[in-house]
Amino acid sequence: MRYKLDLDIEEVNTDRRDFLRRAATVGGLAIAPGVILYQTGAAKPADQAVSSQQRWGMLVNTNVCQEDCDACVTACNEEHGLWDLGRPETDAQWIRKLNVKDKQTGHVTSLPMMCQHCENPPCVDVCPTGASFRREDGIVLVDKHTCIGCRYCMLACPYKARSFVHEPLQDQLPHSPRGKGCVESCTLCVHKVDRGDNNTACAEACAKDGHQALLFGDLNDPSSEISKQLKQHGGTQIRADLGLNTGVRYQGI
């Protein structure tokens, strides 16, 4: 029964096998300095490595985020095959809508909360096997081949951004492999990033609904829209006191 995950992996198409192999490679080499060989699929030339020249991130404008909208959540669930089993306590949630109410004024801010892709991620620090890792380009991932499911990273994450896969999985999506007994969280749609989409499923859905509350981009590129926005209007980190230098920033909080 335990080998189910591996069998599943063999069944799916090459794309996903490649992803897993890559993920494993990165997991193994994550501590090596400099360039990490993270070969990607068709969209990106194989010789082009993931590098620290980029730092992928996200800007959330809570001023335009609607309290009753959860398009980003639905899009994420569909993109990654996070099927709702009707058990909210144990179902995976990579992104959630959080309502924050000021007790004094009664003002409610609604915002999406997900892995903040910390530059100094506590989840990576505590992971005993190194399964939690941060790619050179700032995306924090879990290597499904080395995650033993100890859940220490879930305790360490200050944003409660991680979910444990509590049940056997069916109908997995090839580009977003999951594993029973492993921990997972927002991948910043790494498969889309590597494909060159330059966007995430949640940000696309938000834009499609006309809200434009989510902006994905390269924080290291001064000419990117996200950098310009941040430079002009600023952006806050949630729990900045922890000094994690998050890749997800918020406006309007």
Place this chain on the structure above:
Amino acid sequence: METTRFSSIDANSLQYWILLGGLALATLVGVLAAHHMDLEGHHISGMSNQIVWGFPHVAAIFLIIAASGALNVASISSVFGKTDYKPLARMSGLLAIALLVGGLAILVLDLGRPDLLIVAMTKYNFKSIFAWNIFLYTGFIVITVIYLWMMMERKMNKFIKVTGFAAFLWRLILTTGTGSIFGFLVARQAYDAAIMAPLFVIMSFAFGMATFILVLMASYKWTHRTLGDVMLSKLKNLLGIFVAAILYFVLAYHLANLYATEHHGIERFILLDGGIYTFLFWAGHIVIGCLVPLALVFIKPMSQSRGMTMLAAGLVIMGGIAQLYVIIIGGQAYPLVLFPGMEESSSFFDGVVAEYTPSIFELLLGFGGICLALAIVTVGIAILEFLPESLSDKALSLDSARSNSI
């Protein structure tokens, strides 16, 4: 003059096999329960994405810290030169190993991917205190085995002191390491305290001593060997001192937390309105686990009764489990604060106290680990010479007179 005579216990009685059979069965049931959770996925447990460490962790961490405390008796004799305790040193080493193995078995079986244990043993992230603990635990077993060997092999006796000292240091680091697992969780209000590590050390002293007393009393009673009042009252007094020290550290911990405004929420939760956690804290940990045992151990006439000593040790264990339940599960149940001073709500249980009720599988797994530890002791004392034939007052005075004269 005669030295302590050790002998293995007679394993040919029906009672022995019933005991061992019962322990083995309970262990097996625990393994099966874990296997079932593994097949079905952890959703059948009481755990969730909010409470990620449940009852198995409570039981496992209890056993692990009790293990390092169980080695106390041996340390007192070889490190601090209190020869009166020397006859008990072997048993103390055996119990330490057994408890640690029981605790580790639970931890491993509760992993999401126990089949990947080999990964845990071969890939290390040296920044992780958890990875360090894997070394500390295996190292503890190795050092204690060597220490036992030095004690049991006459030729090697001269190394007792140095191996004993190594084991003593190692186990202090080990418990500090276990406490630090929580101390490193900076974002969690309940754990963000440096005092966590020394608190765990002192808890280990008390839990280890309580377990040692119970196991010792039971094995002497069931094998009809004599356990004198002198030895027992020494152990009992030590237990009392350790329990008093826990009270002191817990007081310091909560006072320090009350001093920092950001921790008022969690303090209120544990001390006042946390429901089951508040109840377990006051009734379980403070009253049953500390105050009652202190009275039983130090106040006459209770302090003169063996039955009461046994009860005190049992209560310290129960109170210890309650205390760990409050620390481990209560600490997770209290909501993470993302926006201090604001009210948070979401579909992911932000801002609300997480629910947790242990499932039968988790209880069986935790209980199975405890039984595994006891089974190891039961087998150990039957095959090797761990127990002194007599711990009567007379035998002890002869023994210590002899040691002192060397």
